[in-house]
Amino acid sequence: MKLEVAITKRLGALELDVEFSAEAPVLGLFGRSGSGKTSVVNAIAGLLKPDSGRVVVDGEVLFDSARGINLAPEKRCIGYVFQDALLFPHLSVRHNLLYGAPRGGGGAIGFEAAVELLGLAALLERRPLALSGGEKQRVAIGRALLSQPRLLLMDEPLASLDNQRRMEILRYIERLRNELKQPVVYVSHAVGEITRLADHVVLMNEGSVLAHGPVQQIFNRADLRPHTGRYEGGALIEAEAVAHDARYFLTRFRFDGGELVAPGIDTPLGARVRIRIRSRDVSIATVMPQGISIRNVLAGNVTEIADNGGAIVEVSVRLGTIDVPARISRQARYELAIEPGSRVFLLIKAIAFDKRSVGFAAS
Amino acid sequence: MAIRDNHAMLSAEEISIILLSLKVAAASVIFSLPLALAAALLLARTQFRGKTLVDALIHLPLVLPPVVIGYFLLLAFGRQGLLGGFFERVFGLVFAFRWTGAALAAGIMGFPLMVRAIRLGLEAIDPRLEAAARTLGAGRWRVLASVTLPLALPGIIMGALLAFARSLGEFGATITFVSNIPGETQTLPLAIYNLTQSPGGDSAILKLCAISVLLSVAALVVSEWLNRRSRGPGASTLA
Numbered sequence: 001m002k003l004e005v006a007i008t009k010r011l012g013a014l015e016l017d018v019e020f021s022a023e024a025p026v027l028g029l030f031g032r033s034g035s036g037k038t039s040v041v042n043a044i045a046g047l048l049k050p051d052s053g054r055v056v057v058d059g060e061v062l063f064d065s066a067r068g069i070n071l072a073p074e075k076r077c078i079g080y081v082f083q084d085a086l087l088f089p090h091l092s093v094r095h096n097l098l099y100g101a102p103r104g105g106g107g108a109i110g111f112e113a114a115v116e117l118l119g120l121a122a123l124l125e126r127r128p129l130a131l132s133g134g135e136k137q138r139v140a141i142g143r144a145l146l147s148q149p150r151l152l153l154m155d156e157p158l159a160s161l162d163n164q165r166r167m168e169i170l171r172y173i174e175r176l177r178n179e180l181k182q183p184v185v186y187v188s189h190a191v192g193e194i195t196r197l198a199d200h201v202v203l204m205n206e207g208s209v210l211a212h213g214p215v216q217q218i219f220n221r222a223d224l225r226p227h228t229g230r231y232e233g234g235a236l237i238e239a240e241a242v243a244h245d246a247r248y249f250l251t252r253f254r255f256d257g258g259e260l261v262a263p264g265i266d267t268p269l270g271a272r273v274r275i276r277i278r279s280r281d282v283s284i285a286t287v288m289p290q291g292i293s294i295r296n297v298l299a300g301n302v303t304e305i306a307d308n309g310g311a312i313v314e315v316s317v318r319l320g321t322i323d324v325p326a327r328i329s330r331q332a333r334y335e336l337a338i339e340p341g342s343r344v345f346l347l348i349k350a351i352a353f354d355k356r357s358v359g360f361a362a363s
Numbered sequence: 364m365a366i367r368d369n370h371a372m373l374s375a376e377e378i379s380i381i382l383l384s385l386k387v388a389a390a391s392v393i394f395s396l397p398l399a400l401a402a403a404l405l406l407a408r409t410q411f412r413g414k415t416l417v418d419a420l421i422h423l424p425l426v427l428p429p430v431v432i433g434y435f436l437l438l439a440f441g442r443q444g445l446l447g448g449f450f451e452r453v454f455g456l457v458f459a460f461r462w463t464g465a466a467l468a469a470g471i472m473g474f475p476l477m478v479r480a481i482r483l484g485l486e487a488i489d490p491r492l493e494a495a496a497r498t499l500g501a502g503r504w505r506v507l508a509s510v511t512l513p514l515a516l517p518g519i520i521m522g523a524l525l526a527f528a529r530s531l532g533e534f535g536a537t538i539t540f541v542s543n544i545p546g547e548t549q550t551l552p553l554a555i556y557n558l559t560q561s562p563g564g565d566s567a568i569l570k571l572c573a574i575s576v577l578l579s580v581a582a583l584v585v586s587e588w589l590n591r592r593s594r595g596p597g598a599s600t601l602a
Contacts (some may be wrong), residue, residue, distance in 0.1 A: 014428055047494050073497040080498040090513045099509075100499025147499045 001149055001184030003027060007053035007063075011036070016050075016207045026177055028215065035204040037187045041153045044185065045080050046073035057151055062225075079116075079149030083156040085136040087128035093139050094124040099162025100147030107148035109180060114142045115177070118172055134165035138172060145182065150355025152176070155187045171237045173197060175178070191232040197218060197318050203227055212237050215274070220322050222304060225314075234278040235324040241267050250350065261295045262353035273358055278305040279314060281352035282326035285345045286336050295350035300324070305333070317346055373570075376545075381574060384550040388461055388530035391470035392477075392523050398524060399474060403481035404511075408490075416550040424536075433539025436468055440540070464541035465548045469533040473526030480525055485511070486517015516593040524586035528579055550573055 006019040016036045017182060035362040042048035044055055046062065049070060057064040057078070062071045074237075087096050101111065115121050118138045128136060137157055144152055154173070170193065176182045178198065178243045188198050195215060205227055211218055219228050226262040226327070239253035239260060249264040253275065260275065264304040267273060283311060289297065300317040306325075307313040313330045315338060318322040338344060373381075402421055406414065424432055440447040440458040450456045459463035488511060496506045512519070533551040541548040543557060555571050558564035 045498050047498070072502070073494070074500045074502050076498075077500075078498060080495065082491065082495060086489070086495045088492060088510060089497070099496070100501070143499065 001025065001027075002056075002058050003044075003151070003185065004054065005040065005044065006058040007040070007050035007055065009039060009043065009050045011207075014039075014207045014221060016040070018204070018207070018209055019053075020202050020209050020212045022200045022202065022212060024198075024200035025181065026184045026186055026198050026200075028194040028201040029185060029190075029204065030194045030198075030201050030218075031189065031210075032205030034191055034206075036207040037204055038155055040204070041080070041155050041185060041187055044151075045078050046071060046076050047065040047154055048151060049346055074092075077148070077150050079147050079152040080114055081140050081144050081152065081157050081168075083159050085128075085133075087131075087136055087143070089128050091125070091152050093120065093126050093128070093130075093131070096128065096139055097124075097146055099140050099143060100331065102148060107146075109145055109148070111146065114146050117175060118142045128336030132165075133161050134168055137165075137169055139163065141172065141176070145176070145180075150183065152182055152184045153187070154184060156189070158188070158190070158193060159266075170196060175193040190221070191229045192276065195236050195274055216322070219276075222306070222316060222323065222325070225325070232278060233325070234276055234281070235322055236274060236276050237322060237324075238320075239273055240276055241265075241271050241273060243269070256323075257300070257318075257322065257324075258298045260298075260348070260353075261350045262358060263351060263356055275358050276316060277324055277348060278352070279325040279327040281348060282324065283347040284315060284317075284326050284328055284336070284338065285334075285347055286338070286342070289347065292347070294342070294347045296346075296348040298346045298348075300344065300346060302340050302344060303339070305340060307333070315344075317344060319346070332356060377567075377571070377574075378550060380466055380549060380554045380571070382580075383462060383546070384531055384578070387469055388527050390463070390466040391473060391530045393475060393476055393526050394466070394522060395470040395526060396519075397478040399481055399526075400519070402474075402478045403485055404507075406478070407421055407482045407485035421478050422475045424472050429472060429535025430532075430539050432471060433467075433468060433536035436464070436540040438469070440467065450550065458541070460541050460544060460548065462541075465533075465537050465550060466530075466545045468536040468540045469530035471484065471524075472533050472536050473529040476529055477526040478523040480522030481515065481518050484515040484521070487518070490513045513593075517590055520586050520589050520593065524582055527582050531575065531578055531582075551578075558572060 002023040002215065004021040008018065009016040014036055016039050018036065018040055027319065029040060031037055038053055039048055043050050043063070047160055050087065052065040059089065061068060061069050062076050076140065097114065113126070118141060120138060120142055123131065123135060123139065127165065131139065134193050144259055162168065164330070174197065177184060181185060186193050186194070200213065200216050201215045201218045203210045203218055209223055210227055211221070216236050216238060218224060225233050239255035241251055242254045243252040245262060250261050251264045251267070253273065261273070273305045298319055300319045302315055303318050303323050304316040307330060311329055312323045312324045313333050315333065316325045324346060406418055416586065438444055442448065442451060442457065443458050447458055450458065455462060458467050493506050495509055496510045501509065532552055537548065537550065538553055543549050543553045549557065551571055551574065555568055558568045
């Protein structure tokens with residue numbers, strides 16, 4: 001899926017001025033709330049008319065102010081999953097699902113296949129009022145999917161769900177990506193969702209695009225850390241599952257900077273995954289530690305230290321081709337005399353990796 | 364007080380009054396409903412210059428004395444009137460001193476109530492539901508028919524009920540416009556008024572009053588039943 005967006009729109013105090021072009025199965029639109037992400041997807045769907053600019057999907061012009069083109073939303077073949085599902089309250093789940101389906105069936109995914117994929121069989125005759133939040137969102141995904149969209153927009157689809165439901169829906173979205181090859185634009189302010197799902201990221205801030213590129217590149221750029229998350233900030237590595245330890249339920253991953261051990265995940269050996277290492281989960285030792293419970297000890301050289309004189313400094317250590325940041329106290333940095341170029345050991349607990357930080361990369 | 368033998372039974376005259384009242388009220392609701400829907404959609408879903416003026420015009424019958432409306436109707440829809448002449452020439456439809464005129468007067472008096480209720484029903488719908496329908500490939504008309512109107516149904520039923528009840532009770536505009544002609548324009552309130560003008564009609568008046576109450580309650584019950592049905596099985600009746 002190739003998406004070109006170049007639009008401007010005045011929205012009250014926010015001046016939306018967005019330009020990017022990306023070719024990726026799943027495009028992540030990432031930024032704080034209020035940065036204009038929803039307005040961008042609304043403009044792609046045709047629900048918001050930009051003041052000027054162009055929107056082109058796979059070569060078809062959906063909007064072009066210069067040429068006076070503005071396709072109606074129903075003519076765009078673009079599915080939309082809203083944050084709060086927006087199911088039709090007067091229709092049963094079955095009729096919600098069929099609302100946008102082409103008459104007489106046909107298309108890339110059939111009714112039965114969508115019901116099976118999203119586990120909706122038991123819900124078909126129910127009314128939306130009688131569904132839980134997670135169920136509603138699954139129906140909303142199915143409804144959008146059955147309209148056979150060339151592109152599926154998902155605007156914070158997990159935001160109104162609890163953590164357990166989030167993981168569940170996330171797995172369904174991964175199935176859309178991996179099994180149906182459904183092109184998706186995924187909007188979120190949650191680092192974990194974006195790094196699990198997106199291949200290409202557009203980072204937005206206050207109505208404009210700060211940076212865009214492959215997800216690993218964006219989330220490993222030190223200069224973007226203030227925007228890619230303070231608490232959640234860290235490195236993103238692509239790794240391959242090389243061994244399962246059935247006795248201790250651990251999985252070993254190999255990446256170009258070494259090996260990592262994480263709680264076992266249900267993945268075939270050889271599968272590519274993305275692992276997020278939060279910098280607050282990384283400690284540093286200047287000598288190889290002995291008698292320690294931490295399973296991941298990786299040696300590398302310090303490339304950079306971000307020290308703004310506060311309590312915390314961020315020390316970046318080169319592992320293979322990426323810099324992994326470690327967040328430590330400034331006092332520790334000076335006691336251990338850590339300077340750029342120092343040889344150090346990064347310590348990462350195996351259990352620091354949870355389901356939220358390990359996701360399958362698109363194959 | 365005169366006591367009549369048949370006080371519990373309805374005379375042929377009384378039955379014809381009831382049927383006429385129902386006919387007038389039903390006609391007024393049926394013909395004003397599409398217009399009220401259009402007006403409510405215009406007010407609830409669009410922005411245009413002069414919207415306040417249109418809103419005020421629609422509400423005039425609610426605030427003007429009914430006699431004034433009746434007199435305006437007489438001027439406009441009398442056989443010499445501009446609109447009356449037009450309808451007679453083009454459709455062969457005469458309003459002056461006919462039951463059709465009574466229905467017209469009742470329809471106009473009930474119009475603001477109907478528009479208000481439907482508008483409230485429309486405004487209670489999340490416009491993003493309509494946006495969602497359009498991203499699913501539905502054009503404006505399909506969205507209207509499959510999402511907007513079904514969701515506005517409680518408001519539409521409420522509006523129709525209010526207008527129906529208002530029509531049953533319409534007096535001032537009717538008597539001014541089409542007079543009080545038994546069998547043609549003499550609806551329940553006009554018949555009751557007539558009886559109060561002659562001595563000794565107390566029991567007949569009470570009977571007609573009781574019928575008025577019955578009809579109104581029946582209309583309420585029917586609308587509540589329709590409302591429940593429109594929300595489907597298992598749904599709460601609370602909006």
